[in-house]
Amino acid sequence: xxxxxxxxxxxxxxxxxxxxxxxxxxxxxxxxxxxxxxxxxxxxxxxxxxxxxxxxxxxxxxxxxxxxxxxxxxxxxxxxxxxxxxxxxxxxxxxxxxxxxxxxxxxxxxxxxxxxxxxxxxxxxxxxxxxxxxxxxxxxxxxxxxxxxxxxxxxxxxxxxxxxxxxxxxxxxxxxxxxxxxxxxxxxxxxxxxxx
DNA sequence: CGGGAGATGGGCT
DNA sequence: GCCCATCTCCCGA
Numbered sequence: 001x002x003x004x005x006x007x008x009x010x011x012x013x014x015x016x017x018x019x020x021x022x023x024x025x026x027x028x029x030x031x032x033x034x035x036x037x038x039x040x041x042x043x044x045x046x047x048x049x050x051x052x053x054x055x056x057x058x059x060x061x062x063x064x065x066x067x068x069x070x071x072x073x074x075x076x077x078x079x080x081x082x083x084x085x086x087x088x089x090x091x092x093x094x095x096x097x098x099x100x101x102x103x104x105x106x107x108x109x110x111x112x113x114x115x116x117x118x119x120x121x122x123x124x125x126x127x128x129x130x131x132x133x134x135x136x137x138x139x140x141x142x143x144x145x146x147x148x149x150x151x152x153x154x155x156x157x158x159x160x161x162x163x164x165x166x167x168x169x170x171x172x173x174x175x176x177x178x179x180x181x182x183x184x185x186x187x188x189x190x191x192x193x194x195x196x
Numbered sequence: 197c198g199g200g201a202g203a204t205g206g207g208c209t
Numbered sequence: 210g211c212c213c214a215t216c217t218c219c220c221g222a
Contacts, residue, residue, distance in 0.1 A: 044214070053214070063207065080215050081204025087214090100214055131215045173214050 003028070004157040008149055011071035011090050015097035018090045019045040020184050024161035027086075027104060029137040030152040033112035036137045038104025038127050039158055042185040042192045044171045046087070048096035053177040056096035066145045067096040074153060076134070076144040083131030084140050088148060088155070102172070102183075103128045105191040106136070107158075113137070129193045161186065169196045 006025060011018060020043075028037040048056035048067070055064040055077070066075040067089055075087040075098050087098035104127040106113060113126055113136035127133040134140065139153075148154050167187045170178045172194065185192045 046214075055214080058208090061208080077214085078206065079213060081206075081213095083215050085214060102214085129215070171214070175213095 003154070005150065006155045006157065008072045011088065012092060013090060015045040015047050015090045015099060016182065018088065019043040019099045019182070020166060022088070022099060022101070022155065023166060023184060023186055024159040026107060026156045026158035027101060027133075027137070028108075028151075028154055028156060029139060029143075031138045033116065033138060034109055036109030036112050037107045038133065038137070038191075039107055040101055040103075040155075041105050041189045042101075042103035042183070044100040044102055044184075045182040046098050046100060051177050051180070053171070053174040054096070060096075064096065067098050069093060069145075072147060072149045074139075074143050074146045074148050076139060076141065078141065079131070084134040085130040086134050086137075086139050086143070100130060101133065102130050103185070103191055103193045104133045104136075105189065124190050128191050167196070 022040050022043050025040050026037050027040055046054040048054050056067045060068050070093050071090050073089045075089050076084055078084055087100050089098050091097045106126050117135050127136045146153055165187055167185045168181045169183045171183045
């Protein structure tokens with residue numbers, strides 16, 4: 001089946017709409033290990049506007065520069081000395097917003113993903129976290145700033161999600177802005193990083 | 197099976 | 210030097 005790649009206008013919207021709208025879509029990376037992909041089941045929104053937990057809150061720096069650029073690009077950053085996190089830039093140039101992809105349901109390239117994650121993992125521990133899914137899909141430093149509007153890295157239509165199937169909560173792993181209901185996930189999906 | 201601590205390195209004060 | 214949008218292992222129950 002042909003990929004129906006999500007186009008730039010989808011990302012030219014406020015970060016909360018995009019965060020919700022990404023649920024049920026397929027994140028695909030084609031690289032040396034072949035094609036790996038998963039359905040997006042958990043996202044979080046970050047915005048420089050009134051959100052102290054956002055990397056861009058204090059203004060533009062080398063690390064967060066991609067967030068200030070055009071929508072439809074990957075913002076990948078390194079965290080805790082071990083892990084990468086993958087974000088999608090939204091809205092318009094100068095407006096620093098991004099959606100963190102927190103969990104996937106594995107779809108293609110299972111063998112490659114297992115190999116990249118190392119050791120033996122249960123299937124529901126393969127991509128159920130922002131650091132885990134980057135490792136599984138082979139996303140790292142060199143993908144930062146890359147377009148996600150065409151291969152090798154893109155997001156495509158996959159499943160239609162009903163509003164009633166979406167759960168909402170505070171974001172995970174931050175100290176400021178915990179109370180904002182900016183985390184979105186598929187209720188009852190076993191690949192979500194944590195239930196709430 | 198739930199909680200806690202250690203690993204580990206880059207970014208920013 | 211401290212913080213950090215995390216993961217894994219190990220412990221106790």
